[in-house]
Amino acid sequence: MSEPVMILDQADTLARIDRWLLEDVQTGDVTTEAILAADARVAARWVAKSDGVVAGLAEARAVFARLDPALDWQPEVSDGDTVVAGDELVLFEGAGQAVLTGERTALNIAQRMSGIATATRAYVEAIADHPARILDTRKTAPGLRDLDKKAVATGGGVNHRAGLYDLAMIKDNHIVAAGGIAAAVAAVRAHAPYVGIEVETTNLEEVDEALAAGVDMIMLDNMAPETMRAAVAQVAGRAKLEASGNVGFANIAEIAATGVDFISIGALTHSVIAFDISQRIDRI
Template structure:
């Protein structure tokens, strides 16, 4: 689990496929409004302006969106991903073919506004627990196709990435426990099958915590437990495994949860209920003569 922007690689193949899909969805045969009104030789300058305070993320991806239509677009960011901006901040200026700036605008903004919204919300949670030695985690509750971008945005907000997918960490949940018969058997089957994989076990009772600890789980999730239960679970586990609190965590409850001494707090809302960060694009046409 990591929490810096250098530690997650956003695969350019994934980004290119995402942009291809977005243009196919939104533009298809062409932007009928822009193409009818704006001359294909017309140049323009655009400025992205923050309409609220928050953290910016996704600028490199947004740049690629505009380059998809105008490879010669001039892109001049005034801030970097992970920067806190105030309302009214000019985030980036760009210059290129007016048609490209208009047609690509919504796709670019959709991506950057989502990523910036995730970063901004993550930072609020991180700030709320800054007096504790706890890390704020994301989850797999991401938009299909956006996982790398969503998790990158969490890092931009100071959060930590949980597993990227089902392939890089084992997580034993209630249905797995039923299938295996018990927690001990479930953990042992994973150890036999993939001994190099880190194993996390989701628990809802203190008896399950004890069984997961005895089974040798690397991480024990305390799912939807009360503060009293979490305090007891952390005491039982000690330093023999990492602890993760999860389940309906809000800005109102996260500090009290952090005070229990858990190592991690995972929050699905960082990505599944994100509010887009408000950015507007202001465009000025340039005299071609």
């Protein structure tokens, strides 16, 4: 686990921004090109319209800079900062057509990332009295996993596996296919001895099986808090424990109090509530 989980090279980043812009612009921004001269310059700013945690400013700047490499970008806050409605986030000036054409794409990225960071921070603060850490999952938007996970880290969460390649997660269907937890663990070790192994469990008997197999991490899936507490005592630090399933603000403190090491929340990235940001032009 790392914070953040992936770093893209420059060429890949630019290619992806080009795809984002192509999706929106296609043959041209007919409204902006009709209204603004090609040499017009504008000054603009981003203003928070809600309270939360900022994330994605660098990615937003990269979108605008792809359209105007000479863009003057002056952030008033940094990723990870908490802001309230009405706060200015960034002041910038550049080619008018670039500022308007790139507006929605840049906002979409920053609003999504800020929404994820805001939700993550709220969960982190909800269990601040306990040592458990908030984990993300692979329930991310296709093509945006690195940004979703970066936003989780910005909000104070911990990135779990990046994908299927950097941690073996043996889940219920794998266990059925292999014929049991021990067989599944043995198969993974034979195939990829260099990766860590986590096993999904649903009861204390399966926790015992995973522990006997010597795995690195055990997922306690949809267990009641009293069962999680028993699992913590049973494992006694011999493997890391992740609580998963039906986690929300109503029960997260109770889950954290059981003594688990991590609590994973898919909703951080699969049910994002975008953070509201407004782009305002000050002068032309």
